Amino acid sequence: MSTIIKLISPVNGETYIERLALGPDQAREAVARAYAAQPAWAALPLAERIAKVRAGIEALNAMKDDVVSELADQMGRPVRYGGEFGGVNERAGHMLKIAPDALAPTEVECSDRFIREIRREPVGVVFVIAPWNYPFLTAVNTVVPALVAGNAVILKHASQTLLAGERLVAALQQGGVPAEIIQNIVLDHDTTETLIAERSFGFVNFTGSVRGGQAIERAAAGTFTAIGLELGGKDPGYVRADADLDAAVDGLMDGAMFNSGQCCCGIERIYVHESLYDAFVEKAVAWVNAQRLGNPHDPETTMGPMAHRRFADVVRAQVSEAVAQGAKPLIDPARFPADDGGAYLAPQILVDVTHDMRVMREESFGPVVGIMPVRDDAQAIALMNDCDYGLTASIWTMDPDAADEIGSQLQTGTVFMNRCDYLDPALCWTGCKDTGRGAALSNLGYLAVTRPKSYHLKKGTK
Structure with missing residues (x-):
């Protein structure tokens, strides 16, 4: 047949x-x-x-x-x-x-x-x-x-x-x-x-x-x-204490939310130095709240539906589990009335997350990102490597030497500095682990x- x-x-x-x-x-x-x-x-x-x-x-x-x-x-x-x-x-x-x-x-x-x-x-x-x-x-x-x-x-x-x-x-x-x-x-x-x-x-x-x-x-x-x-991947971003905060917010949040988060090398988890954490989160929330979810044929729409309802349901399940485990959602879905419980899904930022939560370990492939504070490079490296995937990693800093040193310790296919979610055809596109x-x-x-x-x-x- x-x-x-x-x-x-x-x-x-x-x-x-x-x-x-x-x-x-x-x-x-x-x-x-x-x-x-x-x-x-x-x-x-x-x-x-x-x-x-x-x-x-x-x-x-x-x-x-x-x-x-x-x-x-x-x-x-x-x-x-x-x-x-x-x-x-x-x-x-x-x-x-x-x-x-x-x-x-x-x-x-x-x-x-x-x-x-x-x-x-x-x-x-x-x-x-x-x-x-x-x-x-x-x-x-x-x-x-x-x-x-x-x-x-x-x-x-x-x-x-x-x-x-x-x-x-x-x-x-x-x-x-x-x-x-x-x-x-x-x-x-x-x-x-x-x-x-x-x-x-x-x-x-x-x-x-x-x-x-x-x-x-x-x-x-x-x-x-x-x-x-x-x-696929569960790609991390790390914002060091010396980062350009506004550039980091714009770059990482676009990397997390573009294409409704359906990017192999999209940003799915962010680690921010504790000295910048509160300011980063505040600006990230404002960035997401400025997005418009709706019909993709409308030129004013910045986020369309996910490709299928079952993909959106995976993200909803990850978010619900994380919240039940103590994570705090910062985006009010009511700001995105197009969210219909189907393929249209409001974006979400989660804080108070840990690596015990699926949303920080398993690929989400949707418009959700968890943000965690870190005390130093060593903790950020450990958390970025604490993952079954290894496609890209994004480091935000004004110090190229520091980015080079951190990158050498990351289990990933591509190391970015001050950018993310991009594929350079002159460089090899590859990955490791899962x-x-x-x-x-x-x-x-x-x-x-x-x-x-x-x-x-x-x-x-x-």
């Missing part, structure tokens, strides 16, 4: 679109088409592949008005933020620019006797399983370098953002990438795991939950398929979608 995947819009709780998932045989046929077409794509000059991918990104930009509105309906992001095009262009542009150097052979010797070098070859077909929270940004992290390196790509988007996959693939095909080389397919979980277990791909990239990542690992067990996993494994973007992003091949050529002698 065929599975119908329904996208329920958080804006009104109604079915927005639905798509028929491919069965196992249909999915295998899609993979077979990709493998058949991939050698010819890889044989094209690198400059030609780059040009076609660049044209595809340009075609996606031409769809901006439609995409922004569709994102509001699919996952609730307010239209005032203009979609994800700034980040898409920055990331794609950087990966296209560095491709010739990143994919160039590593020459060991080129003499009258030997040619010895390491070349990078495509892995064949790359499977990208993209999430709903930033459906274009996260997809291009792997799709762009995979295509440029000469791979075919099978893209599977989350059910909450089905149209994003269709748009991205249509744009890349419009730019000149062959239809067999970039395919968007709709799958259920069972078929996804079946394909991976059958060693259908040279590389699998998954962005999503820890549970989802575990399922991917189980499916790939014994296949020796390379996998990259980014599984955040997952692998590397995206930067030169290292090309290593994930290629394999090394050594050439040891001894020249003939007369």
